Amino acid sequence: MVTVKLFGTLRIDSGVKCFQAEAGSVRDLYPLVLREIYAHDPGSSVTGKALQSCLVAVNGKQVSPRAKLRDGDEVYLFPAVAGG
Amino acid sequence: MTNYGGYMGRVVLLDLSTKKVSNYVWTDLDREKYIGGKAMASKILYDNLTGKESPFGEDNLIVIATGPLTGTGAPSSNRFDISSLSPLTGITSSSNCGGNFGYYLKRAGIDALIIKGKCGSPTWIEIDNGSFLFHDAAVVWGLKASESQAAVQKLLNDSHGKAVRCGIATIGPAGENLVRYASVISGERAAGRAGMGAVFGSKNLKAIAAMGDQTPKIFDPERSAAHRKKWVNYIRSHPLTGSQLPKLGTAGLVSTMQVRGLLSTRNYAKGQFEGFEAVSGEALTEEQLVSNNGCLSCPIRCTRMVKVDGKKVKGPELETLGLLGGNIENRDLDLICRWNYELDELGMDTISAAGTLAWAMEANEKGLWDNGLRFGQVDKLSQVFDDIAHRRGIGNELAEGSKRLSEKYGGADFAIQSKGMELAAYEPRRAVGQGLGYAVANRGGCHLNGGYLVVLEGLGMNVNGQTPRGKADLCMVMQDIMEAISLGGQCLFTSYGIVPGFMVDKPNSLLAKTVNAVVPCLGPAVRVINKVPEIACFNLPLIPYPYELNYTVGMKMNIGKFIRTGERSYNVERAVNARFGVSAANDKLPKRLTDVPQDPNNPKTRVPLEQMKRTYYRARGWEKNGLPGEKKLRRLGIKSW
Ligand code: SF4
Numbered sequence: 001m002v003t004v005k006l007f008g009t010l011r012i013d014s015g016v017k018c019f020q021a022e023a024g025s026v027r028d029l030y031p032l033v034l035r036e037i038y039a040h041d042p043g044s045s046v047t048g049k050a051l052q053s054c055l056v057a058v059n060g061k062q063v064s065p066r067a068k069l070r071d072g073d074e075v076y077l078f079p080a081v082a083g084g
Numbered sequence: 085m086t087n088y089g090g091y092m093g094r095v096v097l098l099d100l101s102t103k104k105v106s107n108y109v110w111t112d113l114d115r116e117k118y119i120g121g122k123a124m125a126s127k128i129l130y131d132n133l134t135g136k137e138s139p140f141g142e143d144n145l146i147v148i149a150t151g152p153l154t155g156t157g158a159p160s161s162n163r164f165d166i167s168s169l170s171p172l173t174g175i176t177s178s179s180n181c182g183g184n185f186g187y188y189l190k191r192a193g194i195d196a197l198i199i200k201g202k203c204g205s206p207t208w209i210e211i212d213n214g215s216f217l218f219h220d221a222a223v224v225w226g227l228k229a230s231e232s233q234a235a236v237q238k239l240l241n242d243s244h245g246k247a248v249r250c251g252i253a254t255i256g257p258a259g260e261n262l263v264r265y266a267s268v269i270s271g272e273r274a275a276g277r278a279g280m281g282a283v284f285g286s287k288n289l290k291a292i293a294a295m296g297d298q299t300p301k302i303f304d305p306e307r308s309a310a311h312r313k314k315w316v317n318y319i320r321s322h323p324l325t326g327s328q329l330p331k332l333g334t335a336g337l338v339s340t341m342q343v344r345g346l347l348s349t350r351n352y353a354k355g356q357f358e359g360f361e362a363v364s365g366e367a368l369t370e371e372q373l374v375s376n377n378g379c380l381s382c383p384i385r386c387t388r389m390v391k392v393d394g395k396k397v398k399g400p401e402l403e404t405l406g407l408l409g410g411n412i413e414n415r416d417l418d419l420i421c422r423w424n425y426e427l428d429e430l431g432m433d434t435i436s437a438a439g440t441l442a443w444a445m446e447a448n449e450k451g452l453w454d455n456g457l458r459f460g461q462v463d464k465l466s467q468v469f470d471d472i473a474h475r476r477g478i479g480n481e482l483a484e485g486s487k488r489l490s491e492k493y494g495g496a497d498f499a500i501q502s503k504g505m506e507l508a509a510y511e512p513r514r515a516v517g518q519g520l521g522y523a524v525a526n527r528g529g530c531h532l533n534g535g536y537l538v539v540l541e542g543l544g545m546n547v548n549g550q551t552p553r554g555k556a557d558l559c560m561v562m563q564d565i566m567e568a569i570s571l572g573g574q575c576l577f578t579s580y581g582i583v584p585g586f587m588v589d590k591p592n593s594l595l596a597k598t599v600n601a602v603v604p605c606l607g608p609a610v611r612v613i614n615k616v617p618e619i620a621c622f623n624l625p626l627i628p629y630p631y632e633l634n635y636t637v638g639m640k641m642n643i644g645k646f647i648r649t650g651e652r653s654y655n656v657e658r659a660v661n662a663r664f665g666v667s668a669a670n671d672k673l674p675k676r677l678t679d680v681p682q683d684p685n686n687p688k689t690r691v692p693l694e695q696m697k698r699t700y701y702r703a704r705g706w707e708k709n710g711l712p713g714e715k716k717l718r719r720l721g722i723k724s725w
Contacts (some may be wrong), residue, residue: 005361007339007340007364007366008328008332008336008339008340008365008366009327009328009331009332009336011366012331012332012366012369012370013331017366017370052592053589053590053591053592053593055340055343055591057343060342060343060356061343062343062344065592076339076343078339078340078343079323079328079588079589
């Protein structure tokens with residue numbers, strides 16, 4: 001079981017902050033994230049492509065979407081942003 | 085007088101000692117070379133300061149300058165600039181503000197105001213359609229920023245017998261008490277950095293109110309309107325200016341910075357804060373946001389309105405969240421919103437106040453200065469800020485800033501400042517180009533004046549933040565472009581539109597990855613364009629600013645000339661600071677950032693400053709001492725310092 005946290009406009013637009021999922025890799029997570037978002041908001045405009053463009057971090061460190069996941073990992077998904 | 089659109093054609097010299105008001109000669113040739121804003125101010129300071137003046141001396145000047153686009157309705161263009169010899173850094177500095185004072189200064193028929201001398205007693209000034217009235221400020225002296233503005237507004241309403249529409253710039257108690265990082269406040273917006281409020285205070289100047297019914301003429305109204313329509317549409321459709329900033333404000337960066345190791349934590353000992361979520365932009369939006377707000381004529385509206393004690397007030401920006409969050413190990417967002425409000429009301433820069441505080445916490449921990457301040461102990465900080473503004477107890481010392489304190493108590497290695505100015509919340513050891521920018525920035529440790537390379541190094545694009553390759557050239561060109569953008573009066577956030585949307589929307593695409601890989605190799609090309617900007621004698625839709633200056637002002641502007649104007653501005657600012665002793669030796673960072681790797685297992689996670697500095701000076705065409713030589717200045721049409 002891993003904990004998934006959404007950040008940035010992805011979280012503000014979808015209304016999903018955090019959920020638990022069972023997944024072996026970051027890629028395996030994408031459909032689960034989409035399912036969670038649509039369960040929360042069936043009319044959401046978030047697409048699988050948008051998810052794949054997100055930056056991913058596992059336990060605070062940035063990783064590639066191919067990264068494997070282990071039980072207890074914390075996964076962050078966030079769109080690349082700017083504006084300081 | 086001017087033949088150009090956008091300008092009012094009048095620059096006023098105001099002597100507070102004699103109350104004499106005169107016109108300062110500023111020709112159309114000056115306008116072509118310096119446009120307005122901080123470049124105009126730097127040139128005026130260059131022509132009038134000899135290097136012998138002191139920040140609190142009567143001979144120090146304050147220049148309040150607008151841009152030709154201010155008040156014309158161009159998108160996000162109502163900003164104004166305050167420049168002076170800074171009490172924090174001892175060199176000239178500038179501070180940019182989004183409040184409505186600049187707009188109303190132009191309505192009063194004035195492009196810029198040069199203030200010298202000192203009032204005999206606390207005074208506020210009324211500028212009504214170009215005439216000046218001096219009022220006793222006894223009733224407003226001591227008031228906080230919003231109280232002062234309300235009191236001045238009431239006095240104006242009473243004396244005019246009607247509700248007066250005006251713009252007010254005021255100081256709070258911090259400026260009156262000469263806190264070295266006191267700000268000037270207009271509306272809810274601050275000219276925060278570099279202690280411009282303390283210079284006001286030293287001149288017994290509490291506030292200036294401007295009003296009038298004059299409007300700048302637009303050179304080509306039809307083309308200007310058509311261009312703006314396109315530009316506003318573009319701003320609204322771009323992922324950063326149309327979505328990210330309106331939805332999350334600058335605060336939206338906290339989480340990204342956390343993951344990239346860029347979030348200042350525990351006085352910059354670390355780049356990640358365990359409790360970041362509690363003080364992130366997402367938390368601010370979900371828990372505190374009441375509504376969005378924006379500066380005049382801004383389609384982005386990035387300001388977060390929050391509630392403090394039931395009152396709707398401006399919320400904290402990213403820099404404040406970072407520095408009053410992880411940097412002092414605080415996880416309480418309510419408190420940050422409160423402090424942000426209190427600091428604005430007291431008229432104090434949140435960045436320098438927070439940076440000085442973090443240094444003091446560490447100095448206490450290390451036994452250098454017994455001041456009772458500790459990381460994570462945050463319940464009494466409202467009182468500390470009030471004490472700083474009124475120079476009571478340890479507040480009196482904290483009011484001096486981290487550089488002076490570290491000179492007194494030791495601890496310079498962890499005083500996170502450059503040229504005396506505290507750094508913003510971007511930890512540069514994983515964005516070394518940003519580190520270079522902090523060090524060489526003319527006004528001191530400023531993220532924006534430093535070129536804001538962190539936007540390429542992880543907060544928009546994904547250029548390798550650890551490599552020094554190409555960073556010197558990129559730093560120079562970014563500084564020049566940002567400088568040029570601000571001269572018209574425009575907000576720097578409009579420049580995010582220059583980052584192609586696909587770099588933000590699709591950072592994992594092959595194209596985005598290729599661009600990110602290639603950018604550090606662009607150094608030589610950037611240098612050629614910078615040496616001969618005339619080859620860029622064209623305009624591109626991605627860079628809308630020259631078009632705006634063409635249509636609204638009537639200047640024949642192209643990308644090359646535009647960059648050259650930014651470069652001239654940067655060089656004249658450097659030249660005036662040279663008179664006050666600035667050279668390469670001042671372009672430095674604390675040892676914590678240059679000598680101590682952020683990750684003990686990765687020696688690359690530090691800022692290789694000296695190496696980048698040498699390349700930077702070469703790229704700028706400066707001498708080894710970090711200053712523009714006579715030949716360089718002549719090429720830019722600036723007489724030697
Ligand atoms: S983007 Fe934000 S800071 Fe800039 S002008 Fe608009 S509201 Fe003001």
